[in-house]
Amino acid sequence: MADTAADDFLADQAFMRLALDQAHNAWLLGEVPVGAVIVRGGQVIATGYNRPIGENDPTAHAEIVALRQAAALLGNYRLPDCTLYVTLEPCAMCAMALLHARFARVVFGAFDPKTGAAGSVIDLFADPRLNHHCAVTGGVEQAACAALLQDFFRQRRREQKSALAAAAGAGLVGIEVIELDAMPPCEPRP
Numbered sequence: 376m377a378d379t380a381a382d383d384f385l386a387d388q389a390f391m392r393l394a395l396d397q398a399h400n401a402w403l404l405g406e407v408p409v410g411a412v413i414v415r416g417g418q419v420i421a422t423g424y425n426r427p428i429g430e431n432d433p434t435a436h437a438e439i440v441a442l443r444q445a446a447a448l449l450g451n452y453r454l455p456d457c458t459l460y461v462t463l464e465p466c467a468m469c470a471m472a473l474l475h476a477r478f479a480r481v482v483f484g485a486f487d488p489k490t491g492a493a494g495s496v497i498d499l500f501a502d503p504r505l506n507h508h509c510a511v512t513g514g515v516e517q518a519a520c521a522a523l524l525q526d527f528f529r530q531r532r533r534e535q536k537s538a539l540a541a542a543a544g545a546g547l548v549g550i551e552v553i554e555l556d557a558m559p560p561c562e563p564r565p
């Protein structure tokens with residue numbers, strides 16, 4: 376008999392790696408590296424990566440980008456037989472969008488202790504006051520998903536430091552320093 380639990384685990388890992396590829400696309404464009412894929416019947420039907428800066432759209436999180444693509448493809452605003460894989464725990468906006476779309480299941484990689492809405496700060500997916508619930512699995516490929524974010528912010532801090540040093544060297548004083556919207560490192564959970 377096939378070990379379905381092990382098969383599911385391997386499938387989750389494989390789809391999360393595809394979501395990680397999407398996250399790399401975000402990094403290449405200077406966006407916080409978060410990626411998502413939507414799977415239906417074992418097939419990837421939509422992909423998305425974080426791009427609020429490039430799109431001038433604060434809602435352009437990876438999950439929203441992917442779910443808009445999937446809904447358009449299927450010609451349906453509800454996606455009840457789909458699973459969304461995303462490299463970072465969804466925020467409240469994305470969690471509610473996924474609940475509105477009636478996703479069957481959401482799988483995420485790194486936990487987000489600052490804005491995670493799948494258990495870290497709040498758990499909208501399991502809130503008994505909301506009329507739709509959705510199966511959630513967190514921590515899939517967690518180390519790789521968290522490392523990507525940590526590397527990105529480390530590089531940004533380095534770049535900011537050298538820009539400041541260059542400005543100081545050029546005698547530019549009093550330039551405005553814009554604080555990075557620093558995401559906390561996503562510490563792996565025990």
Ligand SMILES: [Zn+2]
Nearest residue numbers: 436465466469
């Ligand atoms: Zn979000």
